[in-house]
Amino acid sequence: MSRFLHSKYKELAPYVPGEQPKGQPLVKLNTNENPYPPSPKVIEAVRGAEAQNLRLYSDPEARQLVNAIAGYYRLLPEQVVVGNGSDEILAFCYMAFGEDGIRYPEISYGFYPVFSKTFSVEGQAIPLREDFSIDIRDYQHAGKTVLIANPNAPTGMCLHPAQIEDILKTNREHPVIIDEAYVDFGAESCVSLLPRYDNLVVVQTFSKSRNLAGGRLGFALASKELAGDLNKIKFSFNPYNVNRLSIAAGAAAMEDIAYFTQCTRRVVATRQLTEERLLALGFTVLASKANFLFAKPGNISGSEYFQRLRQRDILVRHWDIPKIADYVRITIGSEEEMERFYQATKEILQQAQQEGAGDAI
Numbered sequence: 001m002s003r004f005l006h007s008k009y010k011e012l013a014p015y016v017p018g019e020q021p022k023g024q025p026l027v028k029l030n031t032n033e034n035p036y037p038p039s040p041k042v043i044e045a046v047r048g049a050e051a052q053n054l055r056l057y058s059d060p061e062a063r064q065l066v067n068a069i070a071g072y073y074r075l076l077p078e079q080v081v082v083g084n085g086s087d088e089i090l091a092f093c094y095m096a097f098g099e100d101g102i103r104y105p106e107i108s109y110g111f112y113p114v115f116s117k118t119f120s121v122e123g124q125a126i127p128l129r130e131d132f133s134i135d136i137r138d139y140q141h142a143g144k145t146v147l148i149a150n151p152n153a154p155t156g157m158c159l160h161p162a163q164i165e166d167i168l169k170t171n172r173e174h175p176v177i178i179d180e181a182y183v184d185f186g187a188e189s190c191v192s193l194l195p196r197y198d199n200l201v202v203v204q205t206f207s208k209s210r211n212l213a214g215g216r217l218g219f220a221l222a223s224k225e226l227a228g229d230l231n232k233i234k235f236s237f238n239p240y241n242v243n244r245l246s247i248a249a250g251a252a253a254m255e256d257i258a259y260f261t262q263c264t265r266r267v268v269a270t271r272q273l274t275e276e277r278l279l280a281l282g283f284t285v286l287a288s289k290a291n292f293l294f295a296k297p298g299n300i301s302g303s304e305y306f307q308r309l310r311q312r313d314i315l316v317r318h319w320d321i322p323k324i325a326d327y328v329r330i331t332i333g334s335e336e337e338m339e340r341f342y343q344a345t346k347e348i349l350q351q352a353q354q355e356g357a358g359d360a361i
């Protein structure tokens with residue numbers, strides 16, 4: 001750290017992304033990327049004329065992309081705000097709606113508390129129930145902005161839109177931001193509540209269900225007024241926040257509904273198979289509607305399991321946070337990757353059992 005850094009950032013502890021290994025043939029199940037490539041239509045769109053046009057700035061209104069999103073959700077283009085990943089959209093939300101503080105679950109996306117520090121917003125982390133579920137009563141009459149990932153991460157558990165509606169109803173003077181990064185893997189979106197709640201902001205991303213994590217594309221859906229606020233921030237920060245290639249890629253991805261449906265269904269089917277297999281091996285597995293499972297092995301600690309998978313070139317995510325240290329988060333990869341993961345897991349458990357039996361003698 002230099003002596004020049006603004007004093008308010010001296011204590012800032014940045015978000016730590018999951019490892020992006022270079023080179024090694026790893027089975028990468030640690031950052032919830034989609035195991036399948038982008039739609040062939042996306043490849044075509046970025047290969048075509050857009051590369052020629054990189055000399056020119058991108059459209060600050062990203063109309064092609066905004067229209068594709070608005071068309072898919074049957075909303076007005078004025079209700080859509082696009083960003084350089086939904087992380088940027090969330091950052092805009094902190095800037096725009098953080099004045100009275102933001103309340104979010106204690107176990108949730110690790111970026112929420114980091115943003116609180118970055119934007120000097122009073123963050124209020126509310127513990128989950130013992131079973132990792134969210135008690136909606138903790139978010140009613142909050143008197144401040146509410147931010148909930150639904151499905152939640154890293155648990156994968158979700159609330160029904162009717163429960164979110166109960167939060168929206170009792171918090172009319174503040175926005176309720178629902179981060180739907182994983183909603184396309186089997187949960188129900190809150191988009192249908194938009195016509196009735198002018199305090200709702202739905203945040204989604206192209207990173208997980210639309211196979212474009214590297215394209216950095218996220219968006220918010222809200223009332224015209226709320227979307228206008230977010231656009232005001234965007235145009236006061238980085239008007240060209242989405243580049244030409246990503247605008248073209250995002251529009252093509254949004255329009256290829258058949259490919260999207262096929263990929264998300266495959267991930268869900270693999271998740272179900274993986275869940276059954278882990279349960280049969282004695283794991284505790286939380287009920288996930290996301291493209292990952294949060295699971296606890298029966299006869300070995302979370303960190304030991306993580307390390308033994310790592311030794312077998314399989315990367316999952318583990319946090320040294322007491323409440324979740326027994327668990328690992330396993331991204332659902334391709335069918336082949338999950339087969340390798342399953343075989344490795346069986347070996348690890350067998351080995352642990354033998355070692356345990358050895359200890360007993």
Ligand SMILES: *Cc1c(COP(=O)(O)O)cnc(C)c1O
Binds near residue numbers: 217
């Ligand atoms: C992955 C993720 C995001 C961020 O996604 P971007 O890649 O920035 O679009 C936001 N929220 C949650 C809960 C996530 O898991």
